[in-house]
Amino acid sequence: MKLYTDEEMLMLSGVQHYAVCPRQWGLSYVGMQWEDNRLTAEGTLLHSRVDNPRTRRRNASPVVTLRGLRLASHTLGVSGIADAVELTPFPGAPHGKEALINSRKFTALPIEYKRGKRKTNDCDRLQVTAQAMILEEMLGISIEKGAVFYWEERLREYFDITPQLRTDVRRMFFHMHEMMRGGIIPAAQKKPCCRSCSLIDLCIPAISGKSVDKYLEKILAPTDD
Ligand code: SF4
Structure with missing residues (x-):
């Protein structure tokens, strides 16, 4: 099994x-191009509130919530931060095989916070599935459920970490590593999500028919001053 080095790690x-x-x-992580819009700025603000690593709060229930937990997987080649991981004393919650932490048994539930509403696609569930897979590797446990909290709806959605989601996560990271190694940025394709994409201004030249490589070459070219 390939193990990725620290230098190869991608952001979760x-x-x-x-x-x-x-x-x-590709534009953000291979081309290092990023633009914020209102949606991404609100998301950043929300995460600064919810994933403060100094918060180690025990609420009224026996559940311990860890916030801003640092994660890394050398088999997926990815590292990052989990917004929140709820540890429930075992037995108590059917979230998976228990972990032994400080001589006590817990099951772990990764939770991601999103500013908007539930989506029809799996993008949020894939992010939480990746967190679950990394936690499993780090703690030697199994995690069967994840959750996403949607700020606009004030609603926590639970879902099963299915074999299909796990396969999709592995496949995605494999392709992301290939793109990073090869410096590949795929061609633009117009789709409904383009309307809310913060990179649309960077992407527009390609959408209008020019090659993105030429566009990036032009904007990244050294200036005379
Ligand atoms: S504008 Fe559309 S094609 Fe371009 S990066 Fe955004 S979502 Fe992708």
Whole structure:
């Protein structure tokens, strides 16, 4: 099994960008181009509130919530931060095989916070599935469920970490590593999500028919001053 080095590690948060649009991920992480819009700025603000690593809060229930947990997987070649991981004393919650932490048994539930509403695609579930797979590797446990909290709806959606989601996550990271190694940014394709994409201004030259490589070459060219 290939183990990725620290230098090859990709950012965990990129999985959602790739799921929405591989070109969006390529522009951001291969081409190092990023533009915020209102939606991404609100998302950044929300995460600064929910994933403060200094927060180690025990609420009224026996559940312990860890926030801003650092994650890394050398088999997937990815590292990042989990917004929140709920540890429930075992037995108590059917979230998977228990972990032994400080001589106590817990099951773990990764939770991602999103500013908007539930989506019809799997992009949020894929991000949480990636977190679950990394936690499994780090803690030697199994995780069967994940959750996404949607701020606009004030609603927590639970879902099963299915074999299909796991396969999709592995496949996505494999392709992302290939793109990173080869410096590949896929061609633009107009789709409904383009309307809310913060990179649309960078992407428009390709949408209008020019090659993105030429466009990036032009905007990245050294200036005389
Ligand atoms: S504008 Fe559309 S094609 Fe371009 S990066 Fe954004 S989502 Fe992808």
